[in-house]
Structures are given as structure tokens and as C-alpha cells.
Amino acid sequence: MAERLVTVVNQKGYRVAPMSEQELLDIFDARANMEAMLVRLAIERGGDEWEAELLARTHLLNKLESCEASEHLLDEWDQRHQAFHTAIVAGCGSQYLLQMRERLFDLAARYRFIWLRTTVLSVEMLEDKHVQHQTLVDAILARDAEQASALMREHLLTPIPIIQQAMAGKLSPQAG
Template identity: 45%
Template structure:
């Protein structure tokens, strides 16, 4: 029996690594607003660590472009903008299409099984009445990740994950807007089925086009809303 360890088990890690996860979550979920100044006293209080681990954590989020720094003026949450949203979503769509194209070429039976399993998990959730957006998003992402895994390239998957996280702040807005709207979820379900069909048929070109449209729809929806202004730029 292989001993696995939960993804959020941070026992052997140092303080910085522990705080990276929490801080990232707080930024992605919007607890810290875009553009907001991240003052050390507040962070020390919230995460119960000194400045050294905090600065290490912030240095990591700096490279992931979730925070920005200005000398002698500390750290801020990376601001949001329509332009950035467009660019991130467009890039994500291309990267995801790339993953899928390679996956169709390289994917094996185990890959296909993983997709069907994840699809089932998603489908079950669709029946629920109390749609917790976070849990829905978890399963939704698990489904797409199962597909992308088929590309079998750690480097590419790393790029993919990074873009997914960058997009999270915008996606959370979209989720708030649409969690009541069950049409959206039904349409999603349909698109997923089309995607699965194309994948199992080995039609890479079709799958690539489907995923592009699928990934861009939240972006298109957000273009029209005024939700972005709320998040000070």
C-alpha cells in the first residue's frame, strides 16, 4: 500500500511554503483585493509568522505575477484589467488546445478512463440542488485536467496550471455572476459531452476548436459585465 499524503498537508515544510498556499488562496478568492497594499503588520497578524517567511512567500507570488513590488513601498496585489483578462484567457485557450492536441496523439486507455471518471464526477454534481460554486469549479477543473494530462509533458502542464491560477481571480467573478443561472451549467455540460465525443473519436482538430470556445466563454461573458470596476485597478 502506497502512503499518500493529502495535498494540503504541510507538515515537513517551512513557514514560507505554508503561507504561500494560504496567501495565494486569499488573493485568488479576492480576500485581498486587486491593487490592495499588503502591509506586513496585517500579514504577520493573519498568518502568525514573522516578516522573513512572509517576504519569501511574496517573492514567490511575485514571479507568478499575483503580487507586484515597488522598492521601499512594499507589496501590492497584482491589479486586474480587462486587457490582462483577455490576454490570459486567450493564452489559456491556446495552451489548452495545445495540450489536447498532443493528448489525442499520445493518450492511452488509462487516459480515456480518467476522462470518463472525471466526467462522471462532474455529471453527478450537476444533479445537486445546492450548487456550491467552489466545489463545482473543483470538479470542473479536475475534468479538464484529466484531459490535459494526456499530453504527458510536465513542463507544459506546469504552464497550464500557472495560467489557470492567474485566471482564477477573474473566474471567481464569473462564478458569482452565474451560480444561479442553471442555463450556463447545462450548456457547459453539453460542451463537455461534445468534447468527450471528439476525444474518443480521435478528432484532435475538432477537440481543439471546441476547447477554445469552451474556455473563452467566461471571458466573453465578463467583457460585458461591469464587475471588473469593483476591483480597484
């Protein structure tokens, strides 16, 4: 049983844990701080192989970001996006920090799903993410840890307003 994703209901079994704005903000803030720290460490510790893997993952993601937005793109984009972010932090050199990052990612998943279903099919969102990703990669390759860390934090917090609106019923998913 995934921790914090289900709750026990006395004499009735289990149910999906309720989502809340407070939890959303806490998880996304923790994740943004963790990833900002990890990108800083990766820049300090990562070598040529790390940079090469980052460039390969960037290229794969860019190939999708230049495609026409469509429903079938959703899962593939999400997989490549996750692989891109994993490649960024892989150079940090700490399996324990990476495990903690993975845990935060898992906790954020159900909120991220709302964001994905609401925005990934938008050409404008894909273009915006492409610019954010390229700016981040440029800072990383320049070994500008301060800039890359700030960009990472900002990038990971951008979905919050969209998720808040969707949770409040002000937005609906674009895909069924």
C-alpha cells in the same frame, strides 16, 4: 509571492496587482491556445488509462451538473471542473507543458473567480456547460483532434464577455 499577482508600492509594501481587460484577454487567449494544443497531444498520445480517467472525471462532474444550482455547489463544482480539465490534458505526456498550463490557470484564477461567482449558481449555465463538456468528451473519445481542439478553445473563451461585463460593473455576483 505569486508573480504578477502583487505589485510593489515604493516605501509602502505590496498591493494586489490591478486587473485589466488587456490582461484578461491575454491570459485567456494564451490559456485557450495552450489547452487546445494539449488536448490535441493528449488525443495523439493518451491510452486506455487516460480515457478511463477522463470518463471517471466526466461522470463526477455530470453528477453535480444534474443537481439544483446552489451556493454550496460553487466550490465543489469548481474542484470537479478543474479535475475534469486536468484529466483531459493529462494524456499529453509532457510534464513541462502541464506545468506551463498550471501557471496560466493560476494567472486566470482571479478572473475565473468573477465568472464563477456570477454564473455557476445559474441552472442555465450548468446546463450549457454540461452540453459543452459532453460535446468535447465525445470528440476526444472519437479521437477527433481537430474538433476537440477547436471545442476546447471555444469553451475556454466563453467566460470572457461575462467577466468583461462584471468588471465594467454591469453584472454583480449572485453569491455573497
